[in-house]
Amino acid sequence: MFNKILIANRGEIAVRIIRAARELGISTVAVYSTADKDALHVMLADEAVCIGPARSNESYLNMNNILEAAVATHAQAIHPGFGFLSENSKFVQLCEEMNIKFIGPSAEVMDAMGDKINARARMRAAGVPVTPGSEGEVYTTEEALKIADEIGYPIMLKASAGGGGKGIRKVSTPEELVPAFEAATAEAKAAFGNGAMFIERMIFPARHIEVQILGDSHGNVIHLGERDCSLQRNNQKVLEESPSVAVGQTLRDKITSAAVKAAQAVGYENAGTIEFLLDEASGNFYFMEMNTRVQVEHPVTEFVSGVDIVKEQIRIANGAELSVKQEDIHFKGHAIECRINAENPKFNFAPQPGKITNLFLPSGGVGLRVDSAMYSGYTIPPYYDSMIAKVIVHGESRFDALMKMQRALMEFDVEGVVTNIDFQLDLISDPHVIAGDYDTSFLGNKFLPEYLKEG
Structure with missing residues (x-):
């Protein structure tokens, strides 16, 4: 086993990785920007190295500085977490x-699945819809x-x-396409340095279903079931659950x-993670993309x-080989996750940075976890x-999980900054969500208009 790993990330995922490594008896190295010198992941790691100024491109996206930190601290491996360099094949190389x-994964696999057009071609060849x-x-x-x-409207433009x-x-409509294409291309070029697009027919409304997979270097691949991530705003997930109420055993x-x-x-x-769009009306599902992290x-x-x-x-x-085989996996109960953000839902979810003056995290009982930094x-x-x-x-049933989440959110108290806790509590208490009657259109077209109207 590794003796020491470096975590090339920040926030709650860096804390999560540090805790897992510590339980495996592995020393950890945190990296941080000048803005994160007092961050929790810096305090929890065995060692910490400053890798640059606050801006991500000068710190958490600075490959040379991160690699220099790994060499200087004799780290044998780097865990990228999610975001930042987690899907950057150049960094892997x-x-x-x-x-x-x-x-x-390897740089080759990351390139194959990270490029959406190549990924679609590979999936078609493998018989995946x-x-x-x-x-x-x-x-x-x-x-x-x-x-x-040729393929018919509505469509999705994707970088x-x-x-x-x-x-x-x-x-x-065709009238919408030109300005949308120009805006998406400019946004993609600014975010990824590549403005190329691809086009696909829009399956909307749909269920956003993703499947967690694990594969090892010995040829073993298993799945850990599906998650329903259909509650989204602007293509960003807000709440996720497993299993999906829309997916029966067949x-x-x-x-x-x-x-x-x-x-x-x-x-x-x-x-x-392999992500699919599920057309509930027909029961057909389609490969959307793979997240290689x-x-x-x-x-x-x-x-x-x-x-x-x-x-x-x-x-x-x-x-090592996978510690479990597919036949060892038995799914139990129901789990739900709510993402807590420092943002103001009443003002277009504007970010709300600032100092936390008081904090109370929900706790107590079986099946409750708060991942935070x-x-x-x-x-x-x-x-x-x-x-x-x-x-x-986590609850024995979906209803148990919903009630536990409501209780947890009621207890969660953050003072000093505005958060979306009340928004999440309203969402998890909505009759449609409780009934599992939602898809990718629900949050934007139904819930948010009513929520904002209420002021």
Whole structure:
């Protein structure tokens, strides 16, 4: 097993990885920007190295500084968490060149699945259903108009090298396409340095269903069931649960088998997620993309499967076989995760950085977990993502989990900054959510208009 790993991330995921490593007897190195010198992950790690100023491109995206920190501290491996460099194949290659193990898939696999057009082609070849769309990258509005006319509206424009909701536009008519294409291209170029688009028919409304997979270097690939991530705002997930109320056992067998087939087709190694769109009316599902990293919402899968995904990532990177086989996985109960952000839902979810003057995290009882890097007196910097905590609950039934989440959110108290806790409490208490009657259109088209109208 590794003696020491470096965590190339910040916030709650860095804390999560440090705790998993410590339980495995592994020393940890935190990296931090000047804005994060008082962050919890810096305090918890065995060592900490400042890698630059507050701006991400000068610190958490600075490959040279991170690798220098790894070499200076004799770290044998780097865990990237999610975001930042977690899906950057160039960084993976640099790690390999410096004989530092990257805790994730290879650069080749990351490129194959990170480029959405190549990924779609690979999935088609493997027999995994994909949505109708463009065969290659689209660079001009003329090309886009022709392809959209062939596959039919509505369509989705997506950045070929994208992720995190960047460079995505929904287009319902030819009149909307040109300005949407230009805006998406500009956004993608700014975010990823690549403005290329691809086009696919929009399955909307739909269920956003994703399947957690694990693969090792010995050819073993398993799935850990599905998550329902349909409650989204601007293509960003707000609440996730496992299992999905929209997926019965027959469909579950089909969609998880497709996910395993997808991972096997590219020789996938480590933790990953295959994302699908489910058309509830027809029962058909379509490959959307693969995330070649640990997901924000991985804890709901850990609760229902009993598998510690982060520890499994570390073991796989160290060359071990998966600690469990598919027949060992038995799903139990229901789990829900709410993302807690420092933002104001009443003002277009504007970020609300600032100092936390008082903090009370919900606790008590079986099946409740809060993943966070907050503490009383901590100042949330304005430079990074606004997520400050995740509340995850597990119950014997979905109703048990819903009630436990309501109780947890009622107890959760953050003073000094505005958060979306009350918004999440209203959402988890909504009759449609309680009934499981929602899809990707629900939050934007139904819940938010009523929520904002109430003031």
